[in-house]
Amino acid sequence: MGNHLAEMTAFELIRALAHDAVVGVVVTDTMVASPGPVILYANKAFGRLVGRDLGDILGQTPRFMQGRETRRETLDAFHRSLAAGERFHGYLTNYRGDGSKYRAEIDCRPLRTADGRIENFVAFEREVLRRIGRPAGSAAGRYEPASVSNDSLTAALRSLAIFEHA
Numbered sequence: 698m699g700n701h702l703a704e705m706t707a708f709e710l711i712r713a714l715a716h717d718a719v720v721g722v723v724v725t726d727t728m729v730a731s732p733g734p735v736i737l738y739a740n741k742a743f744g745r746l747v748g749r750d751l752g753d754i755l756g757q758t759p760r761f762m763q764g765r766e767t768r769r770e771t772l773d774a775f776h777r778s779l780a781a782g783e784r785f786h787g788y789l790t791n792y793r794g795d796g797s798k799y800r801a802e803i804d805c806r807p808l809r810t811a812d813g814r815i816e817n818f819v820a821f822e823r824e825v826l827r828r829i830g831r832p833a834g835s836a837a838g839r840y841e842p843a844s845v846s847n848d849s850l851t852a853a854l855r856s857l858a859i860f861e862h863a
């Protein structure tokens with residue numbers, strides 16, 4: 698039996714793993730400046746999160762989710778991370794297809810080839826809600842996932858260090 702896994706690109710592997718995942722997964726190309734990054738893949742959970750058909754998402758830049766209450770400072774930090782080839786983990790106000798807004802937790806990483814070249818970006822995304830009656834320390838303390846029904850999912854994400862703070 699050949700080692701097919703070794704022949705897969707990181708993008709192909711993520712696409713296979715993300716297909717039925719309940720956390721939003723989106724993969725883009727590496728063009729950081731507008732009109733990039735361009736969405737090459739999004740799973741069904743991402744379509745549900747952003748309230749749009751997958752056909753309307755592919756080929757777009759993730760900026761289409763931004764609106765009046767999306768903080769420019771956070772987008773600047775996001776842009777700097779992408780340009781530096783670093784992970785971005787943060788919280789953004791985004792808008793669904795129907796115009797309703799939600800708070801997204803985004804964990805975005807570069808996918809590198811063995812020789813270190815960035816091939817794609819991947820982001821894991823989920824809706825979070827503002828915690829009520831908690832002191833606002835770090836951003837992580839201020840928000841909690843909107844849906845925590847699936848404990849095995851939470852454990853799986855934690856074991857992959859997705860949504861974990863460095």
Ligand SMILES: Cc1cc2nc3c(=O)[nH]c(=O)nc-3n(C[C@H](O)[C@H](O)[C@H](O)COP(=O)(O)O)c2cc1C
Pocket residue numbers: 723724725729730731733734758759760762763767772773775776779789791801803805818819820822
């Ligand atoms: C994989 C990936 C997923 C992204 N997802 C979102 C998102 O859900 N919402 C959002 O507002 N921006 C998202 N972005 C960020 C924007 O595409 C863009 O990089 C950001 O607006 C900062 O760049 P700008 O200052 O040129 O606008 C994502 C970027 C990447 C690479």
